[in-house]
Amino acid sequence: MKKLCTLFALLVLVLQVQAQTGNIKGIVRTSDGEPAEFVNVGLKGTSLGATADKNGNYHFKNIQPGRYTLVATLVGLQPQEQLVVLLANETLEVNFTLQETAQKLQEVVISANSNKYRQPNLSSSLRLRTPVLETPQNIQVVTNAVLADQQVFDMLEGVTRNVSGVTRLEHWDNYARINMRGSQIAAFRNGMNVQMPWGPLAEDMSVVDRIEFVKGPAGFMMANGEPSGFYNIVTKKPTGLTKGEAAFTLGSFQTYRATLDLDGKLSSNGKLLYRLNLMGQQKGSHRDYEYNNRYTVAPVLKYLFSDNTSLTAEYTYQFSEMSAIGSNYAFSPNGYADLPRNFTTAEPTLAPTKIHDQSIFVTLQHQLDEDWQMTGQLAYLNYDQEGSSLWPTAFDEAKTGILKRGTSIWDALGQSKQGQFFVNGEVKTGFITHRLLAGVDMYHKDYFADWSQSFELVGTEPFNIYNPVYGKVPAASLPVFDRSSDLRSRGVRYNQGSAGIYVQDELRMFQDRLRVTLAARQTSAQTVNPYSGITNDKAFTPRVGVSYSINPAVSVYGLYDQAFVPQAGANFEGKSFDPITGSNTEAGIKKDWFNGTWNSTLAVYRITKNNVLTADPNNPNFSIQLGQTQTQGAEFDVRGNITKDLNLIFNYAYTDSKISKDTNPDRVGTAQPGISKHISNTWLSYQVPYAPLKGLGLSLGYQWQKDRSSWYVFDGTQNSLPDYFRLDGAVTWQKDKVRVSLNVNNLLDEYLYSGAPYGEYFYWQTEAGRNARLNVAYKF
The missing domain is CATH 2.60.40.1120 (Carboxypeptidase-like, regulatory domain)
Known part of the structure; x- marks a missing residue:
């Protein structure tokens, strides 16, 4: 108050x-x-x-x-x-x-290829009509051009290097777990919260126009105020221009990939527009018997009823066939990095995991007048997985390396129905211009999973991690899972429904130099958990922000936001989890340099979160609820055209995230799991402007992390991870409509990994050594 x-x-x-x-x-x-x-x-x-x-x-x-x-x-x-x-x-x-x-x-x-690393405006799916420079919040936009230059295939790869303080934690190859400001952030797509307990399928970049990282709560979105933030995938839409692009990629580990992007008009009067993206990929790994073969079909239709009204319908189908989930983990009773980086527990005869991921978005936009617009959107998402996961059951007590390999069924079905309606516009009252936003949103999510059937992989001889021999598991010993009944009847069900209403007023004064944001959201949620029953939660969360333009190129801002996030699940004793509550206080300065060709953002923040979940060290398959965590830090981002031919992305983040209250006093003051205290990334891209080398481009970038805590750590000493440094580069050649790119990752061939202690042993995931991708693209 x-x-x-x-x-x-x-x-x-x-x-x-x-x-x-x-x-x-x-x-x-x-x-x-x-x-x-x-x-x-x-x-x-x-x-x-x-x-x-x-x-x-x-x-x-x-x-x-x-x-x-x-x-x-x-x-x-x-x-x-x-x-x-x-x-x-x-x-x-x-x-x-x-x-x-x-x-x-x-x-x-x-x-045109100017300023391809900087995007000064937000997508309409974020609902804000204010430019990034004037928004009282740290929001970073990763453009499609950046993703193409770095040859990023999906969200499991190097997207996070482009935003300060963002990391990708361990994954199961089916979905991306992204951390920022001390905790996991939610996955959004076109302004809809698509996060599921283990999903959705990591988005392929062939359908992505941009990715918006929103730091801190955003109660005006369907995030229910997640205090760390979220990332929003904005998919490609029709532009009304007749154009296209075809691209082919060859890479290490038998990687083959082809994409096609078509954009144009289906009617002579230009009212019916289309966009079609196709992708096919066969991709191996630096580990034997590990692969991820995918294809994507993504048609979009947009009909222009008039200059003021449009209806857009898009369908995205992603299919993935991958090796048994969990094959990317290495295990040892003697510590991290104890095995070669190509080690795997997989077998060549194990059945693959198959995932069908479908989504439908329908968006109606109507311009009421010059200042007011209304938007309605419906979405349906379906995630269907049939497969298995690998995880060890035990090591021999003598620590000689004999490992018992376990495999269990992992079938999953996730369904999400969502809707939102909002209006935004401007009205002037006296000396103040009000930039208003108001709306309602709701969703209903069902997730079914079956982990109930497990087997041990029994070979003709013991499996020794220090001398692994593969192909010794007889066909009769391979697991045969019972799928005779429907997943809905044999699996456990997680269900969550939520509805919210919000209003926001951005008061703009002094020729728009001073902007004060006042907002509030009322949210109610119901969670059904197979272990803890039904819980009902509701909360009122205010939002206050101030932004002031010192001059047209420099603005300073402050933000106070509260958070409320319902949580599904229960602990080992069956007690349901309370919702996350907390607050975020943030301040920063933003500057456009040289008429906006590049910009910088410096932000400081403090987030207090109550009822945070983390892994139970005594029961690793369950979570526990900490009393309170506090995360504070500073972030600095630079992106854009430093000179006409030089593009730069640079970021640094200092993150201090600790447990501030807990039922166990020994844990208070220790680092939160999965945090890197210092993170810095750079990507520099230079285009030679002079003949005879005109068209030649050179790129170089690094990723650096220091003071890393592991995912299950509670002490920050012997279980912490070593510092991380990775150097990548690229050479490109472009003439007219043809572009050839050669990207080489991990130039220094470092042994890179992340992991954690797990009971009496350690697990970790290694990254590939030096590897390359060659891409040829043609625009027409």
């Missing part, structure tokens, strides 16, 4: 002085009269800019009166300028006509 009173007092003060402003708007067209989408219109000598939409419209609001030069630019086109004089309370209409035809403009857009 003290914080709210202080903010309201500030509002009273700023209302005393307000200057009158004006607006500038217009339409950009090509010489044949067609709208010129994607053209940038800027006010010369400032960092203010706008991008023409699909109808060629651009708009500057609340501009201080004065003399301005408007510049319409697009890489590959000659800039156009117009001198204007703006009076107070005036709305100027300034139109541009480019000399190029619509077809020529499309060719320019396709070939």
Whole structure:
């Protein structure tokens, strides 16, 4: 309440002085009269800019009166300028006509490659209409161009290197577990929370337009205020341009991959648009008998009822056939890194695990008027897995390396139904512009899993980790799982339903230089757990933020947000888990450099979380609920065009995450599991601008982590992990529409791994040694 009173007092003060402003708007067209989408219109000598939409419209609001030069630019086109004089309370209409035809403009857009590492605006699925620079929160956007340059295949690979403080923890090859600010963050897709207990299938990058990492709670989203944040996968949508790209990749470990991206119109009047992405992949591993073969089909249709109304329907089907889950783990009673990095417990005759992942999103958008828009979205997701997992049952007591290998059934079915409706827009009351957002969202998630059948892999001779011999398990000894009954009847069920309503008002004052955000969310949730029964939770969570533009290129901000996250499950004794509650306090400074060609963000934060789950060290298959954790740290991100031919991503994060309250006093003050205190990443990409080497590109990047705690650690000493350093590089050549890329990962051929102690032994996952991927892409 003290914080709210202080903010309201500030509002009273700023209302005393307000200057009158004006607006500038217009339409950009090509010489044949067609709208010129994607053209940038800027006010010369400032960092203010706008991008023409699909109808060629651009708009500057609340501009201080004065003399301005408007510049319409697009890489590959000659800039156009117009001198204007703006009076107070005036709305100027300034139109541009480019000399190029619509077809020529499309060719320019396709070939443009400027500022490919920086995205100044958020996707509409995040519901905010405020640019990243003015948002009172640390939000980082990873563009599709970055993913392509690094040859990232899916969320299990190097996406996390592009954002400060983000790491990927151990995985089972079917879903990505991403940590940030001290805990796991939720997976979102197009603004929908798609997180399941063990899912969804890690998204393939062939369907991804961008990935938005939102740090800290975001009660206006369907995150129910997860205090660490979430990542939002934004899938590719039709653009209205007729274009396409085909790409082929060959790589180490018998990797073969092909993708096709088609974008265009299905009707002569341009109202029915489509996007189709196809991917097929065969990928091995540095471990024998380990593979992950996948294909993806992702069609999208968009119908434009009018200039103001559109309906988009997208379907994504991902299929994965992989080796038995868990084959990527190594085990030893004598410590980490005790075995070669190609060690595996898999057998060549084990049946594969197969996953069918389907999703349908239907989105209706309607522009009510120039300032107001409403959006409705429905989604259905289905995750169907049939397979098995590997995990040891015991080592011999003499620690000679004799390992009993266990395998169990792992069938899973996850179904999620979701809906959301929200409106956002602007209204002016006196001296204040209100940027409003209000909406409702709800979801219902069912997850069924069967782990009930387990066997021991019995070979003709004992399996010794120090001298493994494979192919000695007779066919008669291989597990045969009983799937005669439906998974819903033989599996355990986790069920959760949630509904929420929220409202947010961003009050913009002093020609939009000062922005105060006041928001609140009411959430109710019901959780059904097979071990603890039914729990009902509800919470009211406020949000207060302040952002101030020192000048058009620099803003400072502060944020206070509360969190509420219902939790499924129960501990070893069958007691259900209480919901996570807590708060986040954050402050930062953001700056655009050299007219926005690159930007930087510096943020500090403190997150307090109650009722956090972690693995039970006495019962590793269960979790326990800690009393309280506190995470605080600092983050620094830089991304964009440092010079015309040099792109840079650099980030550093300091994370201090400790247990602050617990029923066991010995654990208080120890590091939280799975935390790296220091994380830094860099990716530098340079394009040679001079003949005869023009078209040649060189890239180099590292990933560095220091003071790593393991996943099950409670002491931070002998069980901690060593420092991590990985160096990657790439060489590219581009001419016209052809691009050839050679990426080499782990250039120093380091033995890299992550893991944890597990009872009387240790487990860890190794990364591949030096490996390469060669990609050839053609745009048309």
